[in-house]
Amino acid sequence: MKAISVTDDKKLALIDTPTPTLNEGEVLVRVHAAGVNRADILQAAGHYPPPEGESEIIGLECAGIIEDPGTTNRSKGEPVACLLAGGGYAEYVAVPEGQLMPIPQGYSFAEAAAVVEVATTVWSNIGMLTGLSKEHTILIHGGAGGIGTFAIQMAKHIGATVAVTAGSVEKLQTCAQLGADILINYREQDFAEIMKNKCDRILDIMGAKYLDGNLTALAMDGHMVIIGLQGGVKGELNIGKLLSKRGTISATALRARDRADKARIVADTVANIWNLLEEGVIRHHIHATLPLEEAQKAHDMLKSGEVTGKLVLTVS
Amino acid sequence: MKAISVTDDKKLALIDTPTPTLNEGEVLVRVHAAGVNRADILQAAGHYPPPEGESEIIGLECAGIIEDPGTTNRSKGEPVACLLAGGGYAEYVAVPEGQLMPIPQGYSFAEAAAVVEVATTVWSNIGMLTGLSKEHTILIHGGAGGIGTFAIQMAKHIGATVAVTAGSVEKLQTCAQLGADILINYREQDFAEIMKNKCDRILDIMGAKYLDGNLTALAMDGHMVIIGLQGGVKGELNIGKLLSKRGTISATALRARDRADKARIVADTVANIWNLLEEGVIRHHIHATLPLEEAQKAHDMLKSGEVTGKLVLTVS
Incomplete structure (x- = not known):
């Protein structure tokens, strides 16, 4: 063949x-x-x-x-x-x-x-692993990418509040058209401050670079899933901060x-x-x-x- | 009064x-x-x-x-x-x-x-949060302490394989009498190497000091729960290592x-x-x-x- x-x-x-x-x-x-x-x-x-x-x-x-x-x-x-x-x-x-x-x-x-x-990546992480529900707010990094655009639509179908990060006005417009509620231009805004303590779920593709910011953004009993390491492999984890939120961090690959x-x-x-x-x-x-x-x-x-x-x- | x-x-x-x-x-x-x-x-x-x-x-x-x-x-x-x-x-x-x-x-x-x-601490973490089952191996740090002795008995009742760390022969004997299968004296042995890739569940009280060792000990799809920070608050997390095991880290308090x-x-x-x-x-x-x-x-x-x-x- x-x-x-x-x-x-x-x-x-x-x-x-x-x-x-x-x-x-x-x-x-x-x-x-x-x-x-x-x-x-x-x-x-x-x-x-x-x-x-x-x-x-x-x-x-x-x-x-x-x-x-x-x-x-x-x-x-x-x-x-x-x-x-x-x-x-x-x-x-x-x-x-x-x-x-x-x-x-x-x-x-x-x-x-x-x-x-x-489909299998988004569902296995957001649906099966973290059990996203309509009461949740989810932060989706790289909202305009292939994973991001799919995840926005799935999360909105479930009824969750959706925040996204992307690097341009055009990309954020794409996210908004798919239903994203909160649009964050990571080149100009600090997602961690904007979403501080608000995110029940986070879908991350950046790894180390966003680890502490994601922890800041995490809500009580929040769960972040890391599926990409575009921002590096090793980062400092403040376990006290994780504990104060009773947070969970998972990292997965299919x-x-x-x-x-x-x-x-x-x-x-x-x-x-x-x-x-x-x-x-x-x-x-x-x-x-x-x-x-x-x-x-x-x-x-x-x-x-x-x-x-x-x-x-x-x-x- | x-x-x-x-x-x-x-x-x-x-x-x-x-x-x-x-x-x-x-x-x-x-x-x-x-x-x-x-x-x-x-x-x-x-x-x-x-x-x-x-x-x-x-x-x-x-x-x-x-x-x-x-x-x-x-x-x-x-x-x-x-x-x-x-x-x-x-x-x-x-x-x-x-x-x-x-x-x-x-x-x-x-x-x-x-x-x-x-009872509420051990059950909420090992039972409710991580779903310990008889197929699992669990590593319990501080096995001879109040949490540890209770957790050993609960895990053995479920049917799990139980590994423990403690700081003396006497304390490890206490753990063995309660049913612990694998006894590790942390003053003389490296728990991370002994348990490498073997632990489906880890109950940790040390935080930062044991973070990377626990990650080494974690098995595929493993879940570690940190309920104490006796070994410090901030530690380096190797997210690539976590991802390669599809691991999960939670930190909780009651x-x-x-x-x-x-x-x-x-x-x-x-x-x-x-x-x-x-x-x-x-x-x-x-x-x-x-x-x-x-x-x-x-x-x-x-x-x-x-x-x-x-x-x-x-x-x-």
Whole structure:
């Protein structure tokens, strides 16, 4: 089959490679579309190796058609979206059955491939881990990004009060259009002071740089979840401040979870989010689709910072 | 009524003071016994003021008899144990109804007064907050202390594997007799290396000093709860390490919780722990009882470090 490989000089190139063989409980999916994620760029640079035993091929989400159901009760020809530990940038990928999702009604393969990672990430953290409710105020950092825009819509659907940070007036307008109630331009304003003691939930992508500010913003019994470390890895934690608020800090990632855990998250995400996608309550924007062989161009675009939605690779 | 007051030179002395008046939903309890806690020493030194609107009198737990049921449906003469925000070192105390517990069958007033804080603290953290189960390994720091000995017995009753730290062979023997499986002398051994990646739950009283070691000891999806800061307030948190384990850190305290929250914890503790006290599954040791007027002596004893169980003040 055709697949994308990383060359010795860290470039993405189309190669011929054996079609994956199936392990127990896996199906072979003919990939029609594969989502592009920031983590893919890290993996291409050699910084984010796949979990042991998983495909070396880049690609954390895809949509396509079951080519071989293996030992499962699935049917050949069934259209599916897939949460992957790797292998999406290819014509075929082996997928554990628990990581298959239906294509949301009305969604193209490209739209389905684009929404898997963001939906499972946002729901597993905001819904499953922290139990966001309509009584809560949630602070979403990077509100205009892929995770942020999805999280705003989900939180507003739940009925929570939503505060966001972003770096420009335009980005904050995007957040406002999606329903965000409190708009904070982090280049000009101090989110910690504005939201002091007000945030029952915080979804953070900055890590160390925002650790103490998030702690200031946290409300009594608040829970912050760190899913990105764009602002550094190590930071000073004032445990007395955490204790005075009876606060909780979690840090999570999806890819390294075992298959049972992924299956649990996939099932819960489909049960709680898929109808919202089908009804248009949550919308997710594709910036551009490119053919698989232009994977390098897709990465270059994403690195440029000019991309305002998802990039998707299509496989003909 | 008689009560203990803090003199200008930070000594405890018996004084005459007005009997408390009742607010809506409170009962007046005639105190027979009041537990002594380390937090009481902090309060006597001026470092731990009561929450706003609560009694200035020291004392976080007591047992006695309802003298005046106020507007509640309770009966005069009913024996009760009480979780207090303050006021225990006195002949009478006003108690919100939600903070009343039955006296465990077979328990004296002194024994009941001694067990309220430790039972609610251990259950609210290990049971309610972290959901300890028999599949888990829990690390309990300060295993030979009041919280530690109670937590070991509770965790063993649940069926968890229990590791403890303590500072002497004798203290570790105490822990072993209560059922602890893994004994670590923190003066000679590195708990973080011994328990590396093994602890699904950690109950910590050291704060900053143990923060990184606890993170090393934490297992995947592990949850550590910090309930004491004996090792300092501020420590470096390696968020990358936390994220690689999908870990959670909580810090909690009981006293500042609002009445509804306390009532929730009291009810859940009685439902889950009281039968274990009555059946002797969990035993709690009283070191000595002293009359109320010797409160200063009780504090001096506790500060000396020679106390191996609970101190209780009795009111005649």
